[in-house]
Amino acid sequence: MRKRIKMLTWLLVISLGLNVYSILKMERAYNNMTNQLHGSINNTMHNLMHDISGLYRKIDEITQENRWVVSEEFIPNMEASTSEELHLNVEWSLNEVEKGAKIALLYRAKGEAEGWNQVIVNHTGGNNFSAPLILSPEKDYEYQLVSEGNIIKTNEITEIPPQHYKPSPLHYSGAGASSTNGKLLDFRISFAQREPVLFDFYKVKNVTAIIHYGNEQKVFPLKLRHIGRTEWELEMGPDDLEKSITAVMLEVEYANGAVEETDFTTEVLDVMRDMVR
Numbered sequence: 001m002r003k004r005i006k007m008l009t010w011l012l013v014i015s016l017g018l019n020v021y022s023i024l025k026m027e028r029a030y031n032n033m034t035n036q037l038h039g040s041i042n043n044t045m046h047n048l049m050h051d052i053s054g055l056y057r058k059i060d061e062i063t064q065e066n067r068w069v070v071s072e073e074f075i076p077n078m079e080a081s082t083s084e085e086l087h088l089n090v091e092w093s094l095n096e097v098e099k100g101a102k103i104a105l106l107y108r109a110k111g112e113a114e115g116w117n118q119v120i121v122n123h124t125g126g127n128n129f130s131a132p133l134i135l136s137p138e139k140d141y142e143y144q145l146v147s148e149g150n151i152i153k154t155n156e157i158t159e160i161p162p163q164h165y166k167p168s169p170l171h172y173s174g175a176g177a178s179s180t181n182g183k184l185l186d187f188r189i190s191f192a193q194r195e196p197v198l199f200d201f202y203k204v205k206n207v208t209a210i211i212h213y214g215n216e217q218k219v220f221p222l223k224l225r226h227i228g229r230t231e232w233e234l235e236m237g238p239d240d241l242e243k244s245i246t247a248v249m250l251e252v253e254y255a256n257g258a259v260e261e262t263d264f265t266t267e268v269l270d271v272m273r274d275m276v277r
Contacts, residue, residue, distance in 0.1 A: 067095060068094060068095050068096070068145075068153060068155055069092055069093075069094060069095075069145060069155045070092075070093040070094065070095050070127075071092060071093045072090065072091070072092040072093075073090070073091045073092070074088050074089075074090055074160070074161065074164040075088065075089045075090075075091065076088055076164065076165075076198045076199065077089060077132070078198075078199065081199055082201075083137070083199075083201045083202075083254075083256035083258065084136065084137075085134055085135075085136065086134070086135045086136070086137060086164075086165040086199070087132065087133070087134055087135075088132070088133045088135065088160075088164055088165060089130055089131070089132055089133075090105065090130060090131050090132075090133060090143075091124070091128070091129070091130045092128070092129055092130075092145065093126075093127055093128050093129075094127040094128075094129070094145075094147075095127070096127065097127050097147065098147060098149040098150065098151060098153075099149075100149055101147045101148060101149030101150075101151075101153075102147070102148045102149070103121050103123070103129055103145070103146070103147055104118055104119075104121060104145070104146045104147075104148065105118070105119050105121055105129075105131040105143060105144075105145055105146075106118050106119075106143060106144050106145075106146060107119070107133060107141055107142065107143035107144075107160065108141065108142060108143075109136075109139040109140065109141055110139070110140045110141065110142055110159075111140075112139075116144075119131045119132060119133065120132075133160070135160070135165045137165055137166045137167065140159070140160075140162065141159070141160040141165075142157050142158060142159050142160060143157070143158060143160055144156075144157045144158070163195040163198075164198065167202045167254055167258065167260070168193040168194065168195040168196070168197055168202065169193070169252075169260070169262065170191040170192065170193060170204065170207065170232065170250060170252055170262070171191060171192065171193070171194050172189065172190075172191060172264070172267045172268075172271070173190045173191055173192040173231055174189070174190045174231070175187070175188060175189040175190065175271045175275065176188045177272075177275040177276075179275060179276045182276050183241075183276065184241045184272060184275060184276060185238055185241075186235070186236065186237050186238065186241070187235075187236045187240075187241060187272060187275065188233055188234065188235050188236075189233070189234050189268060189271060190225065190231040190232065190233045190234075191207065191222070191231065191232050191233075191234075191250065191264075192229055192230060192231045192232070193230070200255060201254065201255045201256035202254055202255070202256070203254065203255045204230075204232065204252055204253070204254060204255075205253045205254060205255050206221070206252075206253040207221075207222040207232040207250060207251070207252050207253070208220065208221055208222065208250070208251045208253075209221075209222060209234045209248060209249070209250055209251075210247075210248075210249040210250075210251060211236075211240070211245055211247075211248055212245070212246045212247035212248070212249070213243040213244065213245060213246060214243075214244070214246055216243075218240065220234055220235075220236070220240075222234050222250075223235065245268075245269065245272075246265075247263070247265045248263070248264045248265045248267075248268040248269070249261055249262070249263055249264070249265075250262050250264050
């Protein structure tokens, strides 16, 4: 009887050992299969991303090959320009030019029914051309290039970038403050021109902030700072922050005497809220 119990015990131990071994073997096989699957997925994704990148490059190459206007540049004529009349030279290169074709540049003010203005085009060599433009900062312009030969070819009607002939506006550039218990003790916010100032008469001369407190308002002259770039800083102390601000207007005076007023209420109040969080 004891021998039978002992034999059954050994059989049970061996059976359990075999089961444990089988489970461990299955787990190793599962892990190997999972690792192989992950490796296969990673390789497939890598190859797929490589193929997609190659496809994008091919599409870009085809687009560049089929692009008629290869490059274009707007160059300000400083000497001829005034604050009322901006002179620009446009230089561009074409992918191909039909022999004997007449190249023209047309431009017009948006929303006007006067039609296109055609300017004399200078052939500067090869497939390169240039043309002068005279623009008013009070208007928005668009232009189009035309080639007239056996085949008439044009590019899309394109906006003339406003930064080339309009004053560069001020934008929020940074802020600082001190606060206690969720209340501002002082507040500073700076503004700067993002785009390069191409003409001296478009440089900012003075900036004034008009802060509205409901029906009341207070005027703050902004201070000029030179910290890597030219900035205009608004400073407000505890007395200026006691009442609830309802509107913030910036009055910007340029070197030519032109004055623009811009609403910065949303930007300033958002920055103030961020400072006390």
